[in-house]
Each structure stands twice: as structure tokens, then as C-alpha cells.
Amino acid sequence: MNKEFLYHEIAAGIANQITSGVLKNGERLPSVRKLCKDHRVSMNTAKRVFLELEAQSLIDSKPQSGYFVSQRPSFRLPLPEVSRPLLIAYDNEPDELISKVYTDMGNEELTLFSISAPSGDLLPLxxxxxxxxxxxxxxxxxxxxxxxxxxxxxxxxxxxxxxxxxxxxxxxxxxxxxxxxxxxxxxxxxxxxxxxxxxxxxxxxxxxxxxxxxxxxxxxxxxxxxxxxxxxxxxxxxxxxxxxxxxxxxxxxxxxxxxxxxxxxxxxxxxxxxxxxxxxxxxxxxxxxxxxxxxxxxxxxxxxxxxxxxxxxxxxxxxxxxxxxxxxxxxxxxxxxxxxxxxxxxxxxxxxxxxxxxxxxxYENHLRQLRRTLQDNYQNYVQTIGEYFPEGTKTSRPQGGLALWVEFNKRIDTRKLYDLAIKQRISIAPGRMFTLQDQFQNCMRLCIGLPWSVEIKQKLKQLGNLAKSIASASV
Amino acid sequence: MNKEFLYHEIAAGIANQITSGVLKNGERLPSVRKLCKDHRVSMNTAKRVFLELEAQSLIDSKPQSGYFVSQRPSFRLPLPEVSRPLLIAYDNEPDELISKVYTDMGNEELTLFSISAPSGDLLPLxxxxxxxxxxxxxxxxxxxxxxxxxxxxxxxxxxxxxxxxxxxxxxxxxxxxxxxxxxxxxxxxxxxxxxxxxxxxxxxxxxxxxxxxxxxxxxxxxxxxxxxxxxxxxxxxxxxxxxxxxxxxxxxxxxxxxxxxxxxxxxxxxxxxxxxxxxxxxxxxxxxxxxxxxxxxxxxxxxxxxxxxxxxxxxxxxxxxxxxxxxxxxxxxxxxxxxxxxxxxxxxxxxxxxxxxxxxxxYENHLRQLRRTLQDNYQNYVQTIGEYFPEGTKTSRPQGGLALWVEFNKRIDTRKLYDLAIKQRISIAPGRMFTLQDQFQNCMRLCIGLPWSVEIKQKLKQLGNLAKSIASASV
Missing domain, CATH: 3.40.640.10 (Type I PLP-dependent aspartate aminotransferase-like (Major domain))
Incomplete structure (x- = not known):
């Protein structure tokens, strides 16, 4: 069996046991050695299984003790599909949207979910x-x-x-x-x-x-x-x-x-x-x-x-x-x-x-802290989205970085959402910016580099409500 | 008569009187008003005559007293001709020379006559x-x-x-x-x-x-x-x-x-x-x-x-x-x-x-001082060039800026001069860099933004000797 496939399969199995509750929060996982034996895989493959699960925030490693199911339940929304752009080379002008959204950059009156950058509050100023x-x-x-x-x-x-x-x-x-x-x-x-x-x-x-x-x-x-x-x-x-x-x-x-x-x-x-x-x-x-x-x-x-x-x-x-x-x-x-x-x-x-x-x-200390914050932010964003966004909303499962990709159902055009949100001083990056083709109209990118707060949660809630209003208006 | 031509003509006349010694160093010049009357020109034209002469370092203005022949004799070398490039659009790669000379940038061991920038010693650090x-x-x-x-x-x-x-x-x-x-x-x-x-x-x-x-x-x-x-x-x-x-x-x-x-x-x-x-x-x-x-x-x-x-x-x-x-x-x-x-x-x-x-x-104070230094440098460079460079050397008469253009006789190829000079830790900008065509091989640019010193004078002398050696070798 293809190695690649193998470690994905084992990781998916354990992930399933965690999300379904078979493995409880805080419970110890089998050792790397045991995993090798049970699944007849190499040490490397076994290690990658744990890294994969850790990247998904499902487990935590404790030095000298091994891996444990994350104390915090990892909330997940369905994953968007693999993108299917037309396989034709395009050279048309990118959508005007890009310039529009980027002029929001540096505007201190806005909540900038649109710009992929860490907030100054997270930097060692x-x-x-x-x-x-x-x-x-x-x-x-x-x-x-x-x-x-x-x-x-x-x-x-x-x-x-x-x-x-x-x-x-x-x-x-x-x-x-x-x-x-x-x-x-x-x-x-x-x-x-x-x-x-x-x-x-x-x-x-x-x-x-x-x-x-x-x-x-x-x-x-x-x-x-x-x-x-x-x-x-x-x-x-x-x-x-x-x-x-x-x-x-x-x-x-x-x-x-x-x-x-x-x-x-x-x-x-x-x-x-x-x-x-x-x-x-x-x-x-x-x-x-x-x-x-x-x-x-x-x-x-x-x-x-x-x-x-x-x-x-x-x-x-x-x-x-x-x-x-x-x-x-x-x-x-x-x-x-x-x-x-x-x-x-x-x-x-x-x-x-x-x-x-x-x-x-x-720098290493700073990075360690920043990574932890971003990972927590990701969890908070997804949970809030699950709570307030229209039913059927999907999100990516970033394994790092500053971005969360949100996919609404097809009825919700995020260009419209941008126009409504900006009036409430919220800037988002509509999906159409990220392609030269006609796709991703129902998607958007949110920056998870803003420090989590009651205000950010409130802004996400507002976004969710706006998205719902677009969905219901278009029924 | 064309205004442009008029003020140039009057300025050239006075310049001639200064360089030929009719007007002595330190001597007072006629007032702006008198010049208007004598030449039947407007105040503006008369003022421009004086500005032109001042730009050429031939006269100095003294507040409330008028204009005087510069105390310091303005040393001049013959002016290069108007350039005559071929009137064809070129799109060939620029000469390799450019990259070669620019890698000297930031090299602290070299006397950088080649880079058009003011020395740090002249800046308000x-x-x-x-x-x-x-x-x-x-x-x-x-x-x-x-x-x-x-x-x-x-x-x-x-x-x-x-x-x-x-x-x-x-x-x-x-x-x-x-x-x-x-x-x-x-x-x-x-x-x-x-x-x-x-x-x-x-x-x-x-x-x-x-x-x-x-x-x-x-x-x-x-x-x-x-x-x-x-x-x-x-x-x-x-x-x-x-x-x-x-x-x-x-x-x-x-x-x-x-x-x-x-x-x-x-x-x-x-x-x-x-x-x-x-x-x-x-x-x-x-x-x-x-x-x-x-x-x-x-x-x-x-x-x-x-x-x-x-x-x-x-x-x-x-x-x-x-x-x-x-x-x-x-x-x-x-x-x-x-x-x-x-x-x-x-x-x-x-x-x-x-x-x-x-x-x-x-900033204004700094600029005033910097301009004065550059103007003095220009004079010092030209005088030193007159002293040590091969006979027949021509120089530009910059009215500002950081560059002095030097034209040797045709026998002296400044690319060869560059190679000889760099061995003595002197970097110059050969004329061929400044064109896509086959011209200016006997020219070079010197930066006058280095603070004048015995060392700089010595380096110019070395350059002059190297140029002479090229000239005599090619006879």
C-alpha cells in the first residue's frame, strides 16, 4: 500500500475515535512503538500519524510521557471540496475586488479579517x-x-x-x-x-x-x-x-x-x-x-x-x-x-x-507563542462560525498559517457580504479575489491573526448574521 | 531676440570678463537694476544672468550688498562636445561593465568614485x-x-x-x-x-x-x-x-x-x-x-x-x-x-x-552645507584633474549634483583604466556604462560626493597617472 495513503488512513481512524468520543479528552494514546506493531508500519510512519493528529489539534504531546487526546474538544466543520478550476491558462485582468479590499489595509477603523497578517498585539514590539x-x-x-x-x-x-x-x-x-x-x-x-x-x-x-x-x-x-x-x-x-x-x-x-x-x-x-x-x-x-x-x-x-x-x-x-x-x-x-x-x-x-x-x-520563543495563539484562534473561529454562520458552512482545517477558508452554500455571494460587512466596519476577503476564473463566489478568507476577544467574536457573529440575511433574501 | 539666448549671451560676456581678468577677484559687479538699464532687459532676465554666473561659481552674492567676483578663481577645463548618439532605438543588453562596477558598492576598502552618492561624512547622522x-x-x-x-x-x-x-x-x-x-x-x-x-x-x-x-x-x-x-x-x-x-x-x-x-x-x-x-x-x-x-x-x-x-x-x-x-x-x-x-x-x-x-x-541647513561642500569639491576635483590628468582632458561643468564627467582623448579607454585603478583600490564609472551604443569609451564619471582630503587628491593623482600610462602605451 502507498505509504502516503497508509499514514493518512491510520490518522483518520484515530481522529474518528476521538471525535466520536471513543477516545476521551485527556486519554493517553498508544506509544509510537505500539502503533508500529499494531499497524505494521515503520517508526517514521507512526510518528507522522501523531504529527498529523497534533497538527489537527486533536492530540497534544507531553515531553517524556507521550501523546494524549487534546483536553479541549476540537470542533470541526465539514471540509470544502478539492477545487476544480478550468484547466485553461488565463491572462485576464484580476477582479477589481482585489484593489478594493487592499485599500482597507492600514485602516484602523476596520476589523481587518481581510488582511493576512498578524496583529501588532501578537508581536514582540x-x-x-x-x-x-x-x-x-x-x-x-x-x-x-x-x-x-x-x-x-x-x-x-x-x-x-x-x-x-x-x-x-x-x-x-x-x-x-x-x-x-x-x-x-x-x-x-x-x-x-x-x-x-x-x-x-x-x-x-x-x-x-x-x-x-x-x-x-x-x-x-x-x-x-x-x-x-x-x-x-x-x-x-x-x-x-x-x-x-x-x-x-x-x-x-x-x-x-x-x-x-x-x-x-x-x-x-x-x-x-x-x-x-x-x-x-x-x-x-x-x-x-x-x-x-x-x-x-x-x-x-x-x-x-x-x-x-x-x-x-x-x-x-x-x-x-x-x-x-x-x-x-x-x-x-x-x-x-x-x-x-x-x-x-x-x-x-x-x-x-x-x-x-x-x-x-x-525569535523561537516568540514563534512558539504566536503559533499557540494562532492555533487557539483557529479553534475559536471555527466554534463561533459553527454557532452563528448559516447551516452548511464549511471551513478549511489549516495546519498552520494565518488563514481560514470559509465556504458558504452557493446562494451566498461573498462580494455582497463584503459590501454589507464594510458598512459595519468589518473587512473580509471574498473568494473571487483568489482566482482569475468564475469560482469561489460563495467563499471567503478570514485572517486568524487577530487576538481573540469578545469583540472579535461579536464581529464574527455579525458576519454570520449578514450571511444568513443574504441566504434568506435569495431563497 | 529670444529671451533664453539673451540671458545666456549677457552671462557669457561677464564670464569672459572674469576669466580673462578684466573683472578682478572680489570686485563688485553692477547691480541688477544697472544691468537692466545697460542691456535693456527685464529684472527677471538680469537676475537670471547673476544666478547663472553664481551657478558657475564665478560670482558670489552677499546679502544686502550685491554680487562680487568670486574670491576663489574658478578653474575650468574645456567642455566636452554635445553628445551625438545614433538616432536608432536600441534594445541590446547593457554592457556587462555596469554589473561589474556596481558590485563595488558598499565595499569599504575602495575609494568609490564610481557610485553617485554623498559620503556618510557629509550626512546628519x-x-x-x-x-x-x-x-x-x-x-x-x-x-x-x-x-x-x-x-x-x-x-x-x-x-x-x-x-x-x-x-x-x-x-x-x-x-x-x-x-x-x-x-x-x-x-x-x-x-x-x-x-x-x-x-x-x-x-x-x-x-x-x-x-x-x-x-x-x-x-x-x-x-x-x-x-x-x-x-x-x-x-x-x-x-x-x-x-x-x-x-x-x-x-x-x-x-x-x-x-x-x-x-x-x-x-x-x-x-x-x-x-x-x-x-x-x-x-x-x-x-x-x-x-x-x-x-x-x-x-x-x-x-x-x-x-x-x-x-x-x-x-x-x-x-x-x-x-x-x-x-x-x-x-x-x-x-x-x-x-x-x-x-x-x-x-x-x-x-x-x-x-x-x-x-x-x-533639512534646509543640511542641504545648504552639503551644496557648498559639493561645489567646493567640484572646484578641487577640476583643479587636481588639470594638474595631474593627461593633456587635453575635458570636464563637464555641473551646476549641481554629485557627478563630474571627464572626457580623455580618444586613445584612453576607461574600461582599461577601471581595471588598472581597481588594483589600486580605486573604483571609477567608465563612460561605456552610460549608453547602449559604442560611445564614451574615453569618458568616465567621478562622484564628487566624497569629502575632500589629501587622500582623495592622492587617489585622483593616481588615476591621472594611470590614464597617462594608458595614453603613452597606446602611442
Missing amino acids: AKLKKEIIQATTALKEGGTGYEHLQGNVKLRRMIAVRSLGWGGDLHEDELVTTNGAMNAVSLCLMTVGKPGDTIAMESPCYPGTLQLAISLGFKVLELPTHPTTGLEIAALKEAIPKINICLLVPNFNTPLGSCMPDEHKKEIVELLASHHIPLIEDDIYGDLYFGAQRPKCCKSFDKEGNVLWCSSVSKTLAPGYRVGWVAPGKYKEQLLKIKLIHSISSVSIIQESVANFLKTGR | AKLKKEIIQATTALKEGGTGYEHLQGNVKLRRMIAVRSLGWGGDLHEDELVTTNGAMNAVSLCLMTVGKPGDTIAMESPCYPGTLQLAISLGFKVLELPTHPTTGLEIAALKEAIPKINICLLVPNFNTPLGSCMPDEHKKEIVELLASHHIPLIEDDIYGDLYFGAQRPKCCKSFDKEGNVLWCSSVSKTLAPGYRVGWVAPGKYKEQLLKIKLIHSISSVSIIQESVANFLKTGR
């Missing part, structure tokens, strides 16, 4: 401030000079060190800093592509990437995507002859929060390399895993330098700092040239501050 | 540091959040206020902040152009713009340019049917340091508007005038919103801050969309700091 002051003092000429084109070497070194955690084994010289991850992706696309090329992406996918691709004159081929395991490999295989570039967010992508299994990553990297199709990997959410371990990246399996791995601290530390980077593999020299052309260099002070922050253990 | 600390404290959430897409409103307001000084009369809402001026120009090109378009530029021109244009799939038409008055209007008129966009640096452009007379600016703005050709104006050096008054911009004459005015603080305050902006006229909405796509937002902390610095009088 005082420590970051200290780093900025120190960097301004420590840098030659106060950081006013042009920085080296490749970017702050301390920052690159810290990113390289951290890459060991996901099997990246990068060297500082393989990295180039950028003004945030979007800038990294933009530089990558200009490096490996040319107008007229077709890019394969997940569907639904991040609206900014759609806009970027179209503005650079590319066509976009959206591919079927599973709400928990991400891009469907079979569809990618079929699409190979039609595509020039592949752009994926394998770890906790927005809006689905899906996480591609390592086996899939490996297979995709090999498939694309064998066809000389560059893979741009956007890994901005990789550090925000809900499970026990950070997932690997496609870059972890890259032997040919064919993967351009992009990330940033925008989703974990400070969206407004615009500190990102890319490990462009064999495309480094070309990408450096493009960076020089479009922005000359990055902001020294901010890069130095982030480098110093990463150097201490504080 | 302590005050800037203070502003950064204050901004980090004052900003909501320490500036970690995404900034509003259009950029920091205080910064935009200050730029608008300052625009009154050059007849811009901008409103904060007409401005968009960017990551430096190159990023502004890049956004402008993506906003108004499409691959295959032809852009008219000055020749020689800034290498980064050439790279940018080619990388975006444009063709470049280089136009004849006068070393002191800039772009030749007749050539632009002839080129109109062939071009889609015009990109100029009218004030103290690099590498020539020329300044386009206001009449030319007005004429060009009207000409381009009547043919619906957008004008991207890069005004990064505008505040670095050596004369008495800041020159106007093309934007000052823009009635149709057809001029996209770009600038930054990279040449005046802090290259490494990457704070720039654009007033995109009627293209604002499109440009905002492009900004969102490629970089989402700018760095809040740095923008806030610069805004606060501009708000105080300190």
Missing part, C-alpha cells in the same frame, strides 16, 4: 524597537549608506542557520535579501520568466501573485488543490507540457492553509527539474506550523538549484518592515542583476535589526 | 538616528504593521510643502511613496509603458535606467545632450514619431550635471503632452543646486497630469534608507496598483523618520 535603536547605533554611518547588493550578511547567515531546521542546509552566500517576500517573488518571476509564459499555481491562491503574474504579462494556469494536502500532483503532471514556471505556497498557503506532504514536495521538485521548469516556492507561512515540527520545503529536496525559495518575516515578526529574502538556486546571478535594476539595495537598518533579533533565542 | 528612535517609539505598534498603500501621509505632506519651492504646488494626495527613486521610476515605467515601447532618454544617461528599460522589454532611443543645458530639444522633436515615453533627468543629471533651462522644460512638457507621450522626470538631484535658487522641474509646467515626477532622499540624506516618491499625475491609480503588486507597502519607520526630519529646519 518592545524587543524589536530595541533592536532598531541598536542597529542604528552599531551600523557604519548609521545605516545611511547603500547596502551591499546581496543584502545584510548577518541576516543571510541567520536565515541560513535557520534553514537547517527544515532541511534547507543553505549557505549565506546562496541568499539574497529583498523588500518582503512579494518583492522576492516579483524578482524571481522577472528572473526566470518572460511575458507570454504560463505559470502553474494552486487554486485558490494569493491574489497578489495573480496580479503580479498578469502585470508582468504572464498567463496563469490554476490547478486543482486539496484543502489539506495542497496541489494535486496528477493535475500538475498533466499540465507540464503547457507550463513554463511553477509558483507554489506548499506550507500553509493562503487562503486554504493546506500543507503539502513531504513526499509530494519531493515528487514535484523532481518532476519539475526533469522538465527544466523553475519552481518558485513562497514559504512565508512555514514557521507558523500548528503541529510539532516545522514542515520541510520543496527547497529541501532541490538538487539542481531549480527551486527559488522565498520567505520573509512579514507573517511572523513585522509586516511593515518589508524584510524578505530568496535562495534563488542556480538563478542567483541573474536575480541579483534584476534586484539592482529595480531597487538598488534594501534598507540596512531594518535588516540589521531583524538579523540581531533572529540571533537571540527570542 | 546623529540627527537621523534620533529621528529613527523617535519614529519607532511614536508609530502605532512600533511601525511593524503594513503601511497605507500610498505611503506615510506626513512624508507626503512635507514633500508637497517643499514642492512650493520649485513651483510644483503639489498636494499630499498627489504623491505616492516608494523604495527610493529607482523604484519610483520602475513603477512609472510599468504604469505607462508596455514591452516593445521606445523610451527617449538623455545621452549619456544613468546606467540603472538603461538596465531597467531593457529588462522591462523596452527599446531606448538616446538623444543628443548638451553638457550644460541638457537634452537638445530639436532632436526630441524629430524623435517624437518614434517614441512612446520620455524619461529625463532635467536637473543636474548624472553623469553630465547639466541643468535644462526652464524654457526648455516648459517647451518639452507642452510638446510631449500634445503628443500624449508621458514624461517620467527623475529629479533626485534637484535640491543639490550650486547656484542661488533651486531650478524648476518639468512638473512645474505640467497642466495635463502628464508628468510623473520622481525623487528621493538618497542623494541628499541617506542612500541606504530607500525613501523615494512619485507624483504620478493622471496615472496615480494605475501606479498605486502596480506598487501594491510589486512591493505591497514601504517601510513605515524609515518614512516616518524622514518625514519628521524634513519637518524641522534642519
Whole structure:
């Protein structure tokens, strides 16, 4: 039996026992060793079963004692279906909706469920401030000079060190800093592509990437995507002859929060390399895993330098700092040239501050806390949605990241919901933003990066009521 | 008689009297009123004569007393000819030289005559540091959040206020902040152009713009340019049917340091508007005038919103801050969309700091001092070049900015000079970088933004000796 399938099956079995109440809250689970024996699987497969269940918030690990059914009942709503976009490359202008929703960004009067970013309340503001002051003092000429084109070497070194955690084994010289991850992706696309090329992406996918691709004159081929395991490999295989570039967010992508299994990553990297199709990997959410371990990246399996791995601290530390980077593999020299052309260099002070922050253990502490908060938020959101949203509402089951994907029944158009909600000072991201095609009209993305509170719960309730009013008006 | 011609003629007459010794150092010049009477010209024309002479460092103004022949003899070398590029649109890859020279950027072991930026020694480092600390404290959430897409409103307001000084009369809402001026120009090109378009530029021109244009799939038409008055209007008129966009640096452009007379600016703005050709104006050096008054911009004459005015603080305050902006006229909405796509937002902390610095009088004080230093540097450079460089060396007469253009006789190839100089830890910018065509091989640009010292003089002497060695080897 396929390994992949096997561990999913075992995990699903245990999950079922938990949700049906056969296994009680707080009850101890069998050991990894016992699971191996019972199911005749390898240690690795057994471990993955537990990681999977932990990622779903169904179990907790206790050091030295093993795994236990989560004390907190994990509330779940039905999962949306695998997306089924038309397998045609589109190059039409993205929906106007994107610009409309993004102008809400930075508007302090709104509850911004629409923007995928952690709230400032969840960030280590005082420590970051200290780093900025120190960097301004420590840098030659106060950081006013042009920085080296490749970017702050301390920052690159810290990113390289951290890459060991996901099997990246990068060297500082393989990295180039950028003004945030979007800038990294933009530089990558200009490096490996040319107008007229077709890019394969997940569907639904991040609206900014759609806009970027179209503005650079590319066509976009959206591919079927599973709400928990991400891009469907079979569809990618079929699409190979039609595509020039592949752009994926394998770890906790927005809006689905899906996480591609390592086996899939490996297979995709090999498939694309064998066809000389560059893979741009956007890994901005990789550090925000809900499970026990950070997932690997496609870059972890890259032997040919064919993967351009992009990330940033925008989703974990400070969206407004615009500190990102890319490990462009064999495309480094070309990408450096493009960076020089479009922005000359990055902001020294901010890069130095982030480098110093990463150097201490504080970043790990902060991430641990942030992950726990996001996971709790996810549970609170889903429970509230179950309580107040129209019957039949489905949600994704993110295994990390900042996004929750909500699917209403077909009668509820989320563009209409946006218009109603904004009047109540609530901003959401309607599903139509996440595609160039006519799909996801009944979906929306909610950011779970806002600190949970009575007010947030109230705003979700309001959203639910508005959705119900649309549903009943259209009967 | 044409006004333009008239004031040039009167100024040239007085200049001649000064350089030939008829008017002695320190001698008082006739008053503005007397000049009006003698030459039967308007007050405005008479004033412009004095401004012109002051810009050429030939005379000084003393408050309440009038104008005097400069105490310091203005040393001059012959002026290079008007450039004569082939009037064919090129889309070949820019010379490899550009990348080679730019990798020297940030290398602390080199004397960087090659990079057009003020040395940190000439910048108000302590005050800037203070502003950064204050901004980090004052900003909501320490500036970690995404900034509003259009950029920091205080910064935009200050730029608008300052625009009154050059007849811009901008409103904060007409401005968009960017990551430096190159990023502004890049956004402008993506906003108004499409691959295959032809852009008219000055020749020689800034290498980064050439790279940018080619990388975006444009063709470049280089136009004849006068070393002191800039772009030749007749050539632009002839080129109109062939071009889609015009990109100029009218004030103290690099590498020539020329300044386009206001009449030319007005004429060009009207000409381009009547043919619906957008004008991207890069005004990064505008505040670095050596004369008495800041020159106007093309934007000052823009009635149709057809001029996209770009600038930054990279040449005046802090290259490494990457704070720039654009007033995109009627293209604002499109440009905002492009900004969102490629970089989402700018760095809040740095923008806030610069805004606060501009708000105080300190910026004006700093600029006054910086201008004086640059003007003195220019004199020192030219004198040293006259002393140590091969006979027949010509130099531009910048009326502002950071660049000095040096033209050797044809036997001296500055690419060879670069290779020899870099071994002595001196980096220069060979002329071939500033064109897509086969020209300027015997030219180079020197940055005059390094503080004058015995060492700098020594490095220039070394350069001169190397140039002589090339000349004699090729006889």
C-alpha cells in the first residue's frame, strides 16, 4: 500500500475515535512503538500519524510521557471540496475586488479579517524597537549608506542557520535579501520568466501573485488543490507540457492553509527539474506550523538549484518592515542583476535589526507563542462560525498559517457580504479575489491573526448574521 | 531676440570678463537694476544672468550688498562636445561593465568614485538616528504593521510643502511613496509603458535606467545632450514619431550635471503632452543646486497630469534608507496598483523618520552645507584633474549634483583604466556604462560626493597617472 495513503488512513481512524468520543479528552494514546506493531508500519510512519493528529489539534504531546487526546474538544466543520478550476491558462485582468479590499489595509477603523497578517498585539514590539535603536547605533554611518547588493550578511547567515531546521542546509552566500517576500517573488518571476509564459499555481491562491503574474504579462494556469494536502500532483503532471514556471505556497498557503506532504514536495521538485521548469516556492507561512515540527520545503529536496525559495518575516515578526529574502538556486546571478535594476539595495537598518533579533533565542520563543495563539484562534473561529454562520458552512482545517477558508452554500455571494460587512466596519476577503476564473463566489478568507476577544467574536457573529440575511433574501 | 539666448549671451560676456581678468577677484559687479538699464532687459532676465554666473561659481552674492567676483578663481577645463548618439532605438543588453562596477558598492576598502552618492561624512547622522528612535517609539505598534498603500501621509505632506519651492504646488494626495527613486521610476515605467515601447532618454544617461528599460522589454532611443543645458530639444522633436515615453533627468543629471533651462522644460512638457507621450522626470538631484535658487522641474509646467515626477532622499540624506516618491499625475491609480503588486507597502519607520526630519529646519541647513561642500569639491576635483590628468582632458561643468564627467582623448579607454585603478583600490564609472551604443569609451564619471582630503587628491593623482600610462602605451 502507498505509504502516503497508509499514514493518512491510520490518522483518520484515530481522529474518528476521538471525535466520536471513543477516545476521551485527556486519554493517553498508544506509544509510537505500539502503533508500529499494531499497524505494521515503520517508526517514521507512526510518528507522522501523531504529527498529523497534533497538527489537527486533536492530540497534544507531553515531553517524556507521550501523546494524549487534546483536553479541549476540537470542533470541526465539514471540509470544502478539492477545487476544480478550468484547466485553461488565463491572462485576464484580476477582479477589481482585489484593489478594493487592499485599500482597507492600514485602516484602523476596520476589523481587518481581510488582511493576512498578524496583529501588532501578537508581536514582540518592545524587543524589536530595541533592536532598531541598536542597529542604528552599531551600523557604519548609521545605516545611511547603500547596502551591499546581496543584502545584510548577518541576516543571510541567520536565515541560513535557520534553514537547517527544515532541511534547507543553505549557505549565506546562496541568499539574497529583498523588500518582503512579494518583492522576492516579483524578482524571481522577472528572473526566470518572460511575458507570454504560463505559470502553474494552486487554486485558490494569493491574489497578489495573480496580479503580479498578469502585470508582468504572464498567463496563469490554476490547478486543482486539496484543502489539506495542497496541489494535486496528477493535475500538475498533466499540465507540464503547457507550463513554463511553477509558483507554489506548499506550507500553509493562503487562503486554504493546506500543507503539502513531504513526499509530494519531493515528487514535484523532481518532476519539475526533469522538465527544466523553475519552481518558485513562497514559504512565508512555514514557521507558523500548528503541529510539532516545522514542515520541510520543496527547497529541501532541490538538487539542481531549480527551486527559488522565498520567505520573509512579514507573517511572523513585522509586516511593515518589508524584510524578505530568496535562495534563488542556480538563478542567483541573474536575480541579483534584476534586484539592482529595480531597487538598488534594501534598507540596512531594518535588516540589521531583524538579523540581531533572529540571533537571540527570542525569535523561537516568540514563534512558539504566536503559533499557540494562532492555533487557539483557529479553534475559536471555527466554534463561533459553527454557532452563528448559516447551516452548511464549511471551513478549511489549516495546519498552520494565518488563514481560514470559509465556504458558504452557493446562494451566498461573498462580494455582497463584503459590501454589507464594510458598512459595519468589518473587512473580509471574498473568494473571487483568489482566482482569475468564475469560482469561489460563495467563499471567503478570514485572517486568524487577530487576538481573540469578545469583540472579535461579536464581529464574527455579525458576519454570520449578514450571511444568513443574504441566504434568506435569495431563497 | 529670444529671451533664453539673451540671458545666456549677457552671462557669457561677464564670464569672459572674469576669466580673462578684466573683472578682478572680489570686485563688485553692477547691480541688477544697472544691468537692466545697460542691456535693456527685464529684472527677471538680469537676475537670471547673476544666478547663472553664481551657478558657475564665478560670482558670489552677499546679502544686502550685491554680487562680487568670486574670491576663489574658478578653474575650468574645456567642455566636452554635445553628445551625438545614433538616432536608432536600441534594445541590446547593457554592457556587462555596469554589473561589474556596481558590485563595488558598499565595499569599504575602495575609494568609490564610481557610485553617485554623498559620503556618510557629509550626512546628519546623529540627527537621523534620533529621528529613527523617535519614529519607532511614536508609530502605532512600533511601525511593524503594513503601511497605507500610498505611503506615510506626513512624508507626503512635507514633500508637497517643499514642492512650493520649485513651483510644483503639489498636494499630499498627489504623491505616492516608494523604495527610493529607482523604484519610483520602475513603477512609472510599468504604469505607462508596455514591452516593445521606445523610451527617449538623455545621452549619456544613468546606467540603472538603461538596465531597467531593457529588462522591462523596452527599446531606448538616446538623444543628443548638451553638457550644460541638457537634452537638445530639436532632436526630441524629430524623435517624437518614434517614441512612446520620455524619461529625463532635467536637473543636474548624472553623469553630465547639466541643468535644462526652464524654457526648455516648459517647451518639452507642452510638446510631449500634445503628443500624449508621458514624461517620467527623475529629479533626485534637484535640491543639490550650486547656484542661488533651486531650478524648476518639468512638473512645474505640467497642466495635463502628464508628468510623473520622481525623487528621493538618497542623494541628499541617506542612500541606504530607500525613501523615494512619485507624483504620478493622471496615472496615480494605475501606479498605486502596480506598487501594491510589486512591493505591497514601504517601510513605515524609515518614512516616518524622514518625514519628521524634513519637518524641522534642519533639512534646509543640511542641504545648504552639503551644496557648498559639493561645489567646493567640484572646484578641487577640476583643479587636481588639470594638474595631474593627461593633456587635453575635458570636464563637464555641473551646476549641481554629485557627478563630474571627464572626457580623455580618444586613445584612453576607461574600461582599461577601471581595471588598472581597481588594483589600486580605486573604483571609477567608465563612460561605456552610460549608453547602449559604442560611445564614451574615453569618458568616465567621478562622484564628487566624497569629502575632500589629501587622500582623495592622492587617489585622483593616481588615476591621472594611470590614464597617462594608458595614453603613452597606446602611442
